[in-house]
Amino acid sequence: MKVPLDVILGAVIGPIGLGFFGIFFGLLFKGFDRKMVARMQRRVGPPIIQPFLDVSKFMIKDTVQPDRAMPWLYNGAPIISLASVITLLLYLPFGNVAFTPVLSGQGDVILVLYLLLIPGLAMTLGGFASSCRLATVGAQRKMITMMSYEFPLAVVTISIAWKLNQLYPGQSVFSLAFISSHPLWGEMGLVGSIGMLLLFLSSMVVTPGHLGTVPFDVCEASSEIAEGVLTEYSGRNFALFYLSDAIKTVATGALIIALFFPYHISAVIGVHGPGALLLDFLFFLAKLFLVVTLLVTFPRTATARLKIAQIPMSYWMIASAIAVVGLILIVFG
Numbered sequence: 001m002k003v004p005l006d007v008i009l010g011a012v013i014g015p016i017g018l019g020f021f022g023i024f025f026g027l028l029f030k031g032f033d034r035k036m037v038a039r040m041q042r043r044v045g046p047p048i049i050q051p052f053l054d055v056s057k058f059m060i061k062d063t064v065q066p067d068r069a070m071p072w073l074y075n076g077a078p079i080i081s082l083a084s085v086i087t088l089l090l091y092l093p094f095g096n097v098a099f100t101p102v103l104s105g106q107g108d109v110i111l112v113l114y115l116l117l118i119p120g121l122a123m124t125l126g127g128f129a130s131s132c133r134l135a136t137v138g139a140q141r142k143m144i145t146m147m148s149y150e151f152p153l154a155v156v157t158i159s160i161a162w163k164l165n166q167l168y169p170g171q172s173v174f175s176l177a178f179i180s181s182h183p184l185w186g187e188m189g190l191v192g193s194i195g196m197l198l199l200f201l202s203s204m205v206v207t208p209g210h211l212g213t214v215p216f217d218v219c220e221a222s223s224e225i226a227e228g229v230l231t232e233y234s235g236r237n238f239a240l241f242y243l244s245d246a247i248k249t250v251a252t253g254a255l256i257i258a259l260f261f262p263y264h265i266s267a268v269i270g271v272h273g274p275g276a277l278l279l280d281f282l283f284f285l286a287k288l289f290l291v292v293t294l295l296v297t298f299p300r301t302a303t304a305r306l307k308i309a310q311i312p313m314s315y316w317m318i319a320s321a322i323a324v325v326g327l328i329l330i331v332f333g
Contacts, residue, residue, distance in 0.1 A: 026246025063235030077126030078240035127229030138228020192333020198326030
């Protein structure tokens with residue numbers, strides 16, 4: 001069977017375009033984040049393009065490999081991390097409903113949750129593979145953090161999918177494309193809306209842990225374990241991890257938008273055609289900037305790093321409890 005040319009081009013150009021999109025805006029958001037944190041702390045801060053300069057510098061530097069490292073795993077972990085976050089972008093909706101995910105299908109939201117684990121898992125394996133004591137401690141802390149934040153995130157996702165299944169029985173409620181095209185806020189009463197608000201609050205606690213930012217950056221605590229899992233990484237390998245983190249910031253923000261704020265502005269102001277696509281895409285970027293600012297920049301400016309013993313308590317007892325209460329309210333809402 002002959003495959004149409006547009007399908008082939010879409011399968012090739014789509015992932016490449018999304019990869020460049022994630023890298024560019026991920027680094028750009030990192031630049032804004034560092035600049036805003038500096039301003040909040042009454043510092044000048046680096047230029048917004050500093051993350052681009054950093055990656056360029058890392059790419060041309062030599063990659064130093066520790067003598068006792070496992071070469072195949074030490075060098076393969078950054079590649080796995082970057083490949084997984086680029087794959088993650090293929091399942092996320094961006095902008096208008098016309099921008100459907102490159103890869104989409106029933107149950108893809110479950111796959112997204114698994115793909116979110118792979119960058120952290122690759123970083124953990126890379127830390128162990130470096131055979132460095134500080135990296136090993138950071139890898140152990142990363143594992144504890146990953147095991148802690150997955151449960152509340154799963155409760156949030158399942159809660160939304162369960163409510164959609166109640167409202168639209170027989171539909172692909174575990175599809176991100178379906179979830180993003182059926183926002184729940186207008187489908188429930190006051191009790192259900194409070195439940196959605198609690199689910200979003202739980203997501204606010206989970207997001208910094210996913211991205212390894214303050215107050216959940218214990219695996220890379222520079223003042224304690226000298227960058228932890230990344231202690232022995234340099235050159236191109238470090239750049240790949242840096243790019244993975246930038247893309248993961250975009251992907252995590254896009255997931256939060258798809259679950260809670262999948263609204264478009266073109267229909268509200270009556271714009272149609274190509275202009276609506278562009279307007280909704282710009283509106284999506286504005287939402288992404290606000291989500292990253294609210295969930296990443298503000299917490300790392302206003303809070304201090306938690307101790308490793310406090311992280312399981314924060315997620316298993318606080319974030320999970322908030323998510324479960326939100327689930328109960330949605331059931332009765």
